[in-house]
Amino acid sequence: MTVGTAAPSGPRSVGSRWSRSPVLRFVAKRLALAVPIIIGVTILTFWVLSLIPGNAAQQLLGIEATPDQVRALEEQLGLNRPGYVRYLDWVAHSLRGDYGTSMTSGQPVSALLAERMPVTFELVLLAFVVSLALAIPVSLLSARHPGGVLDRLVMVISVTGLSVANYVLALVLVLIFAVKLAWLPAIGYVPFAEDPVGNLMSLTLPTMAMAFSLFCFYTRFLLSDIVDQLHSQDYIDTARAKGAGPWRILIVHAFRNSSFGLLTLVGLNVGALVGGTVIVEQIFALPGIGQLLLQAINARDATVVLAVVVVFAVVAVVANLAVDILYAVLDPRVRHDSR
């Protein structure tokens, strides 16, 4: 009986729940926007690759190859077809989960990605966690006493950190922690499943190299935003009038509002951070997708380049989607505006 009564109303209830839920409608809209973004990125990548002189056939055959040899290999690799045909062919295969094989090594691209993605994603995740875990408490402590010693020290460190390129910092970190102190490895990667402690040790310096500039950036932003909230917002005065203590005002009121801006920054940083792995992975000899991308570009290995760029694009889009959803969850105004 229960089944009998529930069945007809099921689809309607799901549909109406969907249409009534502002968060779900918000997510649906964002997802719909993500599709053209990813398509646009792949088209752009394909177009840019076509602009670079030479192709995989020329790279494979070298500069001594005759034009006939190059043409024959282009035909074999399908590079003689018009660009849009190759692109559509690639899209058709990709939609079936087939990213093809590397033009250089003949290895399946999906296998190459599966082998290398965990390294890069772990690095990026650690960089975010470490930078945020440091930036938030440091900003709160500094904001508690604006103009104090900590505030000034944070200012100096932040400005310095934002002025130093991550590859320079990486080399300095290696010099101090690997060469001088011999606490951490200078190069290499240990898989987590093989040795969890070794894994964290192998990623400590790369993480520091990537996280430091983020930490500085987030601290600068968060600190100034919190101080601004504390000095110019009516709701802070109201909270004070109600007798809220300084830490409560700082954390519950000011930080909560500032965290929206921070979230935006984190979302925007994902793409840049993933891109930054290209250099850091080279320096620390980490077998991630940043290293793979660089090698593929040098070899004009279009199938690998496209696959990696799609991964980067999807990560950036998903990260921004997650940020948008968090907005919607945290701030009712966003949900209502999206109706």
Next chain:
Amino acid sequence: MRSTTTRIHSRRAALAVGAVATLLLAACSGGSGGGTSGATTAADAGKPVAGGSVTVLEDAAFAGGFPAGLDPATNVTGGANLSMNQAIFGGLFLISAKDDGSDAKIEPNQAEGYELSPDAKTLTIKLKQGIKFSDGTALDAQAVKWNFERDLKATCSCAPRWSLEKTDPITTPDDHTVVVKFTVPNAAQVASFPASNVNWIVSPTAAQKTGPDEFKLKPVGAGPFVVSNNQLNSVLELKKNPTYFESGKPYLDTLTFKSIGGDQPAYQAMLAGQAQAYEGMNNIALIEQAQTSGKFNVTIQPATSPYVIQLNTKIAPFNNEKARQAIYYATDFDAIAKGVFKGKYEVSQGFTGPGGKFFEPKVDGYRTHDVAKAKQLVQELGGLQITLGTISAVTATTINTALQTQWQEAGITVKTENYQLSSLIQQFTDGKWQAMLQTAGAWDPAAGVGVGFRFNSGAPFSGVADPKLDDLFLKAQSSTDDSVRKAAYTEAAKYLSDQAYAPFGLAFAPTNVAAKEVHGPGLTTKVPAILVNSGVNWAGVWRGKS
């Protein structure tokens, strides 16, 4: 193979990071004095001991890049991956030299010996008996023939450019003899082997059984080590081959190659004790630091390929000899060698380097630096505007900037262009280029594609079309008599100079850095490069107590 030559420039692009960081390291190094550490002799090192492991770092942009895997038939970067290939396959022939790099010669390794017919068209290779691949099958004449034929059929820049007789070009009169018949004489055929994919013989049984894609990752050879793990372009882990044919070798139990992003991170990793060797250091400041640190054996290998300013004599302005002469007089490579490279590399006036078989540093009548004469010639020409190009890489672009300064002093208007490899090829193919900084030559000038690659009339990367020069190069490579060859090369170098076809410069060579306890031929002793980089004989590398 020539793609390897151009790739040496690319590897230096990674040194942009090093340029900044070297200063940092220098500031933090404490300026420890220490004695200068040069190449150790076998006697200094003591008696080899068996056991232990060595991790070797290779620049990801050159020797550490193996994107197509390590099957010699498809490895487009085989000439750069000499060390990995030697460790896995051993090689039919090796180049060896005295510890100081002198008296270099091609030595049979898996081969017993060879014979070149008097017309330099038939090569007979005798193989050592009893050598087995690590899968237990025999490395015999049939296996070598199968490898040669497979290499020749490969769609790969690594395929040998052999011009063979149409009928029975490769034969095996018996189990230990392979005969190859060429249509063009080349006395340097065997000299080309150590840097060529035909040198690395794979097990036909394993190759057929495994399949091409898997075989690229885990090739099977008869070298001192076997592949245990291969992550393309990142890590290659090898373990001792228990069936290796040389008694008592290899000394090491395991050998690991790791790719790294340039000299600076590599040097720091070595200082941190995470690697025991780094092949191919180019950064002069780091080389000096390594020498004075007292922690490493630093071996600057004998150079064989000098830099050359190719002038396109087929179009203006260098179809006019006066313009070419002006470039000769305006160029001061000695100043560049001293100022930029701290005098570590010798300047050559021809296409041979100090480590080369027919090295002649001076050429009679060579036009040396003389700004007044250059200015006068430029004036007579009514001005000279040129574009000087090179590969986009730190060393090459630095030299080009120095040349630009020198030439402008002589009143020449110079625009410099830096090209990626593909764009560089395009420039040569279009034929509209004016001047290009490149490298030319080899241990034997006819080895590989030979010096003719830069100067022969028919070569797409030549700026010269001169039948007399073609004849001189052909004469030099056709004789099996080294004295005849040397005379022909000397004549060719003089002719190039007389016609002002291309000023030559310093002969640059990579440097090996090894931990004090690590020793081995080609790693801590000097061995000239066949083409670009020197080869290490990994069977003879050992690690003592640190």
